[in-house]
Amino acid sequence: MIDLTIRSALLAHLSDLGPGDRIAVGLSGGADSVALVRAAVHVGQELSLSVTAIVIDHQLQKSSHDVATRAVVMASELGCTQVVMIPVDVQSGPGSGGLESAARDARRTAFEFFAQNNDIKAVLLGHTRDDQAETVLLGLARGSGARSLSGMRSIDGLYRRPLLALSREQVRATVHDLDIYEDPHNSETRFARVRVRESSLPTLERDLGPGVAAALARTADMLREDADALDVLAHKSSSDGIEELAALLPAVRYRVLRELAISQGANQNDLTRDHVLAIDALITNWHGQGPLNLPGSLNCERQGGKLMFYRTHKE
Numbered sequence: 001m002i003d004l005t006i007r008s009a010l011l012a013h014l015s016d017l018g019p020g021d022r023i024a025v026g027l028s029g030g031a032d033s034v035a036l037v038r039a040a041v042h043v044g045q046e047l048s049l050s051v052t053a054i055v056i057d058h059q060l061q062k063s064s065h066d067v068a069t070r071a072v073v074m075a076s077e078l079g080c081t082q083v084v085m086i087p088v089d090v091q092s093g094p095g096s097g098g099l100e101s102a103a104r105d106a107r108r109t110a111f112e113f114f115a116q117n118n119d120i121k122a123v124l125l126g127h128t129r130d131d132q133a134e135t136v137l138l139g140l141a142r143g144s145g146a147r148s149l150s151g152m153r154s155i156d157g158l159y160r161r162p163l164l165a166l167s168r169e170q171v172r173a174t175v176h177d178l179d180i181y182e183d184p185h186n187s188e189t190r191f192a193r194v195r196v197r198e199s200s201l202p203t204l205e206r207d208l209g210p211g212v213a214a215a216l217a218r219t220a221d222m223l224r225e226d227a228d229a230l231d232v233l234a235h236k237s238s239s240d241g242i243e244e245l246a247a248l249l250p251a252v253r254y255r256v257l258r259e260l261a262i263s264q265g266a267n268q269n270d271l272t273r274d275h276v277l278a279i280d281a282l283i284t285n286w287h288g289q290g291p292l293n294l295p296g297s298l299n300c301e302r303q304g305g306k307l308m309f310y311r312t313h314k315e
Contacts, residue, residue: 002042003174005166006035010043013155013162017121019048025080025124026111027053029071029181031172032126034078036163038175040124041079052082054114054123056107058090060099067181074178086110100191115158127152127161130168133213134196136220141192145273147231150224151217167213230255240307245283254280257307261294264309270295282307 017023025040027033037053044051053075057068068085075083088106090099111123132151139148154164163171189195204212234255237248245253257279262268266275271294278292282302291301297312 002039003170006039006163006171006174007043009162009166010039011047013124013160014043014047014049014122017047017049020050021121022050022052022119023122023124024052024054024111024115024118024120026107026126027055027071027075028126028183029055029067029074030126030183030186031175031180032128032131032163032168034074034178034180035171035175036124036126037075037080038078039162044081045079050081051079052084052118052120053080054111055083055085056110057085057087058103058106059087060090060103061184067183070181084114086114100193112158120158122160123158125159125161126163126171128163128166128168128171129217130197130201130213132164132220133201133216134193136216137196137200138192146223146227149220150227151220153224165217234259242283242302242305242307245307250280253283260307261298261300261309264298264300265296265311266298266309267295279307 014023023040023044025033025037027037037051040051043049053072055068055071055075057064059065061067065087072083072085088110090103090106114120115123135151136149139151142148152161152164154161186194187198189198201213230251233252237244237252238256238259239245240260245256248256254273254276258271258276261271261275261279275292275294279294279300282289282292282300286302289302291299293312294300298309299312300307300309302308
């Protein structure tokens with residue numbers, strides 16, 4: 001019997017789809033993703049949706065193919081319409097930020113390629129409220145801004161996270177009867193997220209009382225609303241004129257400057273707050289500064305009442 005709360009969450013996230021539509025579920029073989037597959041198959045039958053399980057073989061461990069094969073078998077036994085295994089090369093994949101980030105980028109590339117070529121309407125991911133709390137806490141530790149602290153969206157383009165408002169404990173309780181594989185990477189403390197999961201959050205719960213994970217998730221929701229509103233204002237206020245930019249509230253102006261730099265070729269992943277503040281100083285603290293060097297071989301300087309961006313050389 002499917003958990004009614006999970007069923008309701010899935011129905012809410014799939015309400016725009018109709019009979020015959022195809023959805024996919026990212027399946028790692030861990031408890032969260034298995035619970036999502038089991039629930040998606042059940043709700044898929046209710047809504048006459050075709051459910052595909054996508055198992056990614058990251059090829060990071062000698063046993064990765066065997067683990068992926070085991071997940072494929074489980075998805076078939078749970079009743080998926082289709083099950084596919086996709087090997088990815090994490091080491092040479094796009095993106096930066098360490099192994100976790102590279103693995104995520106490789107997964108997403110595989111998901112999106114498969115979805116585009118197989119008429120997949122949505123890819124479901126098994127992130128829970130606890131994953132959201134970990135994301136927010138990691139962002140706080142890194143000194144990230146509101147956009148990063150707003151965490152993951154429950155619906156983000158192709159991706160949907162129906163379990164994001166539910167606790168990990170609640171989700172995992174629905175698959176206690178199954179033989180679940182636990183990825184050894186999930187207990188390796190060399191990964192920051194594992195340290196947050198195994199040590200930081202439990203310590204906060206012990207010292208501050210229960211409910212810290214839920215509070216962090218609520219904080220993410222509120223910050224996302226604020227960040228979305230500021231982004232709308234920044235989009236409406238886009239300008240390269242000094243007077244117009246100076247009249248904007250700082251929170252809006254910083255967003256405008258960041259987007260201006262990115263639109264002119266600055267590397268989005270390497271453009272930091274310090275870069276944005278340096279551009280802002282050309283507006284609010286002008287005393288004849290020379291050109292700024294920005295990531296992506298881009299220069300920025302103040303000329304004739306405007307901000308000018310230009311390449312330092314051809315790439």
